[in-house]
Amino acid sequence: MPVALDRRTRLDADLRKVTMEDFLASAFPDLAARHGALVAQGVERLGAAPLAIEIGDRSWSFSAADGGLAVSPGVADGALVVTFDADQFSDWVQNQRSFNAMITVRELRYRGGDERDVSVWDSLWLTLLEGWPVVDDGIEFLDRHGAPLDLGRVLTPDDDPADVAHFLREAGFLHLRGWVDPVAMREVSQDIDRALPDYHEGDGRSWWATLADGTRRCVRLQDFVARSPRTAAIVGSDLWDRLRQTLAGNDDLVQRPVGGKGLEALIKPKGVVSGASDVSFHRDCHFGRHAYQCSGTVVGIAVTASGAANGQLRVVAGSHRVLMPVEIAKSRPYLPVVAVPTEPGDLTVHLSCTLHESTPPLVQERRVMYTGFGLAPRDAGATGGQALAELRERVSRILLDQGARA
Numbered sequence: 001m002p003v004a005l006d007r008r009t010r011l012d013a014d015l016r017k018v019t020m021e022d023f024l025a026s027a028f029p030d031l032a033a034r035h036g037a038l039v040a041q042g043v044e045r046l047g048a049a050p051l052a053i054e055i056g057d058r059s060w061s062f063s064a065a066d067g068g069l070a071v072s073p074g075v076a077d078g079a080l081v082v083t084f085d086a087d088q089f090s091d092w093v094q095n096q097r098s099f100n101a102m103i104t105v106r107e108l109r110y111r112g113g114d115e116r117d118v119s120v121w122d123s124l125w126l127t128l129l130e131g132w133p134v135v136d137d138g139i140e141f142l143d144r145h146g147a148p149l150d151l152g153r154v155l156t157p158d159d160d161p162a163d164v165a166h167f168l169r170e171a172g173f174l175h176l177r178g179w180v181d182p183v184a185m186r187e188v189s190q191d192i193d194r195a196l197p198d199y200h201e202g203d204g205r206s207w208w209a210t211l212a213d214g215t216r217r218c219v220r221l222q223d224f225v226a227r228s229p230r231t232a233a234i235v236g237s238d239l240w241d242r243l244r245q246t247l248a249g250n251d252d253l254v255q256r257p258v259g260g261k262g263l264e265a266l267i268k269p270k271g272v273v274s275g276a277s278d279v280s281f282h283r284d285c286h287f288g289r290h291a292y293q294c295s296g297t298v299v300g301i302a303v304t305a306s307g308a309a310n311g312q313l314r315v316v317a318g319s320h321r322v323l324m325p326v327e328i329a330k331s332r333p334y335l336p337v338v339a340v341p342t343e344p345g346d347l348t349v350h351l352s353c354t355l356h357e358s359t360p361p362l363v364q365e366r367r368v369m370y371t372g373f374g375l376a377p378r379d380a381g382a383t384g385g386q387a388l389a390e391l392r393e394r395v396s397r398i399l400l401d402q403g404a405r406a
Contacts, residue, residue: 002169003295003321005251007353009130010095010291011379018090020055024071027093035131036068042124042134046325049113051121052079055089069128080113080121091288095129098122100326101287119327122286130291132323139318139335141170151317151338154346157242165249168297172320172354174347175340179243182345184230185303189367191228192265192303195221205261209275217269219277224265224369225258234301235263235371244373247297247349253373256296263371265303268311270361278311278360281329283319284352295320295351296374302342303367311361313340313348320353329355 042048043064050063052075061076062069075081082099084092088107091097099122102108103115110118123134141149144166151171155164156178168174199206199218207220225232234240235258244253256262268277285294306312316329317336324335333355340348349372350356 002166003172005169005249005253005295005297005351006375007130007290007294008292008375008378012292013379015094015096017086018093019086020053020058020060020089020093023093024060028071031128032069032071035128038131038133039069039124039127040064040067042120042127042323045135046120046124046328048120048124049117050076050079051124052076052081052112053089054081054083055086078112080117081111082118082121083109092125095126095288095291097288098126098286100282104287116325116327116331119325123323123325126290127323132290134323134325135334136322139321141317141336143167143170151336157239161246162249164246168247168349168351169249171317171338172351173315173317173338173340173356174247174349175342176243176347176349177343177345179239179347180234180301180345182343184234185301185344187230188228188265188301188369189303191230192221192224192267192367195224195227195265198227207276209269209272209277211269212271212273217267217272219267219269219272219275221265221267222261223259225263228265231263231265231369232258243299243347247373252376253297254376256372256374258371263369265367265369267365267367268358268361269365270363272360278358281314281316281333281355281357282326283355286326290353292379293352293375295353296372298350298352298370298372300342300348301369301371302344302346302348303369304365305341305343306366306368307341308339308359309361309363310366311359312342313350314338314357314359315340315350316355319355320351324355326355 050061052059052061059075061072061074061079063076099108099118103118126132127134141151143149144163149170154175154177155167196218199221201208205222206218208216209219210216244255247253272278284298300313315338316324316333317338319335324333342348
């Protein structure tokens with residue numbers, strides 16, 4: 001059965017300082033009763049060691065037992081041990097920041113395991129909090145009429161909107177053609193060239209990468225729509241609003257702001273050796289806040305063609321339905337990996353919960369824009385989203401400064 005877009009279960013208004021003692025006394029018994037069996041299933045299938053949490057001079061271990069999840073004082077034998085301060089634990093246990101977020105910004109302290117172990121427990125813990133299974137042997141990809149879904153299908157405005165909406169919820173992604181005039185992409189590419197001199201490192205509006213020859217290149221232009229009248233016309237058109245309504249189906253999707261950092265033009269050059277340019281498998285919610293804002297739809301507009309030679313989007317179909325750990329997606333995915341080669345003007349759509357990656361260009365650079373549609377707000381006082389956006393910006397600087405790739 002397709003997954004609903006709105007998977008939000010938490011509100012920023014309910015955030016508070018949570019200690020381990022609070023969590024174990026109030027939330028854990030109910031979570032373990034409802035979702036512990038799913039966690040235990042994931043532990044068995046992924047071969048996960050126990051997880052031990054240290055805070056100050058105290059420690060607790062979580063491990064599978066009797067078909068569920070149990071907690072005990074101290075550090076269990078063979079455990080992955082994560083050391084938190086009080087604020088980090090409070091954020092983590094409320095799905096504000098994940099292990100992945102902390103490890104990416106070089107803040108996570110752990111021992112007794114490697115990055116794969118950390119990634120596995122990132123998924124298992126979210127399984128405990130949200131009941132999102134790590135594995136599901138019964139997953140099928142079916143169209144609205146029960147026939148096998150063609151994961152390579154390209155959908156157009158002439159297709160039944162119900163089929164488009166169903167495909168997105170069933171597979172977690174879409175490849176669309178005919179929603180944007182491909183001829184317009186030449187003008188958009190020229191707008192990128194004209195805009196580039198207005199961006200510089202440290203301006204807070206761009207991301208940069210280092211190439212193999214040592215040069216720095218701007219790879220992400222924020223606030224781009226203000227510099228491209230053609231792009232503004234595309235996202236302000238009636239056809240674009242029809243796309244929003246088609247993707248929404250029976251849900252309520254709204255246009256994300258396209259000014260500021262809401263619409264970004266990306267340049268994918270050859271030979272990147274450091275910086276956040278071609279990002280390996282990840283979810284857009286894998287830094288945290290899945291339970292507060294998922295699922296949004298991320299829409300890529302192909303300015304130039306994409307493919308194996310010049311890089312392309314790849315998605316793990318159905319990964320919004322099972323919580324496959326990111327590190328396993330990179331090495332041994334247990335769902336179909338689908339490449340989405342595009343022509344200029346094609347659109348790609350993926351849910352914020354869908355594992356996806358951008359492969360690096362081998363022959364020539366490519367260009368793409370990203371924007372999207374989000375769920376209608378329900379939490380007027382939300383502040384966590386801004387904190388997560390700031391974290392995302394920090395990541396781009398850390399990777400560049402430390403000579404690392406995403």
